[in-house]
Amino acid sequence: AKQAGKGTFAFFEPRIGEVVQQRVRLEEALRNAILRDELSIAIQSQYSPSGRLSGGEVLVRWLVGPDGVPVSPGAFIPVAESSGLIKPLTLLVLDKALAVIRQMMQRGIHIPLSVNFSTDLFRDEELINGVLELLAEAGVPAELLVLEITESLFIDTHSDVLDNMGRLMEAGLKFSLDDFGTGYSNLAYLKKMHLSELKIDKSFVDNLPGDDDNRAIVRSILSIARQLKLRVVAEGVETHSQADFLAAHGCDLLQGFLLHKPEPADSWLIELENCFSE
Ligand code: C2E
Ligand code: CA
Ligand code: CA
Numbered sequence: 323a324k325q326a327g328k329g330t331f332a333f334f335e336p337r338i339g340e341v342v343q344q345r346v347r348l349e350e351a352l353r354n355a356i357l358r359d360e361l362s363i364a365i366q367s368q369y370s371p372s373g374r375l376s377g378g379e380v381l382v383r384w385l386v387g388p389d390g391v392p393v394s395p396g397a398f399i400p401v402a403e404s405s406g407l408i409k410p411l412t413l414l415v416l417d418k419a420l421a422v423i424r425q426m427m428q429r430g431i432h433i434p435l436s437v438n439f440s441t442d443l444f445r446d447e448e449l450i451n452g453v454l455e456l457l458a459e460a461g462v463p464a465e466l467l468v469l470e471i472t473e474s475l476f477i478d479t480h481s482d483v484l485d486n487m488g489r490l491m492e493a494g495l496k497f498s499l500d501d502f503g504t505g506y507s508n509l510a511y512l513k514k515m516h517l518s519e520l521k522i523d524k525s526f527v528d529n530l531p532g533d534d535d536n537r538a539i540v541r542s543i544l545s546i547a548r549q550l551k552l553r554v555v556a557e558g559v560e561t562h563s564q565a566d567f568l569a570a571h572g573c574d575l576l577q578g579f580l581l582h583k584p585e586p587a588d589s590w591l592i593e594l595e596n597c598f599s600e
């Protein structure tokens with residue numbers, strides 16, 4: 323490098339270096355956590371407006387050290403996605419989710435669980451095979467597994483992405499469009515992609531029912547979904563007035579801290595058993 327160029331960057335170098343180093347450290351720690359099976363899952367229940375437990379979202383958890391300090395998925399999922407670690411992470415989460423579904427089935431409870439599935443994974447045929455193998459090994463009907471995907475999947479629809487998605491669909495898996503409304507909503511895709519479900523993003527739920535814009539957005543999402551025969555889940559429901567508005571306008575399922583906070587799979591299963599034996 324030229325002397326002058328080097329000088330120009332000197333001011334920024336330490337900070338950029340720090341950020342890069344931090345990221346490398348996070349990636350290393352995550353790699354080890356995956357290898358040592360230190361990731362776990364939490365489940366957040368989803369309810370019908372009448373209060374019936376109808377499903378749950380599986381959320382990855384990473385607790386570090388003897389005190390179990392949580393690292394936010396918002397911080398490590400992007401690192402996993404850009405480093406290739408998302409593949410083993412997803413298989414791990416899926417394996418744990420299927421184990422939970424199997425335990426539910428043994429108790430006679432047939433409720434689907436939703437697992438978050440990063441967009442890039444649909445390019446990976448090996449991973450798709452892995453998903454189908456895990457399902458077969460677990461002896462879980464594919465109908466009990468929902469994959470939550472985001473609209474970014476539809477920006478550049480390579481044919482291999484569509485093929486792989488098609489293979490999972492043929493196997494019986496269902497797809498839910500997560501964070502709906504925040505991305506590249508091309509309504510034509512909604513029909514083409516054979517989705518089963520839309521999830522209204524928390525940002526639209528937040529100011530209900532006071533905010534005029536959000537009220538209009540949520541009502542039109544619900545009306546589109548009804549016409550396309552898609553189930554709608556509202557995420558981030560925190561207040562009774564939000565829940566009441568959503569229920570009054572035909573939202574199928576509610577998910578949020580008002581109803582249930584994500585909890586470790588073990589205690590979720592125990593709670594589930596109690597709720598079904600009452
Ligand atoms: P998401 O898919 O939108 O998941 C919902 C997030 O909102 C979760 O945060 C959940 O704990 C939180 N949440 C649920 N109800 C409420 C509420 O009423 N109020 C508020 N303020 N928050 C609520 P979490 O667990 O931190 O996950 C963050 C994001 O990380 C997820 O957003 C998802 O995009 C990603 N993620 C989590 N687990 C996985 C995974 O296993 N695989 C992949 N690829 N991504 C994951
Ligand atoms: Ca999700
Ligand atoms: Ca979401």
Ligand code: CA
Pocket residue numbers: 501523524557
């Ligand atoms: Ca969201």
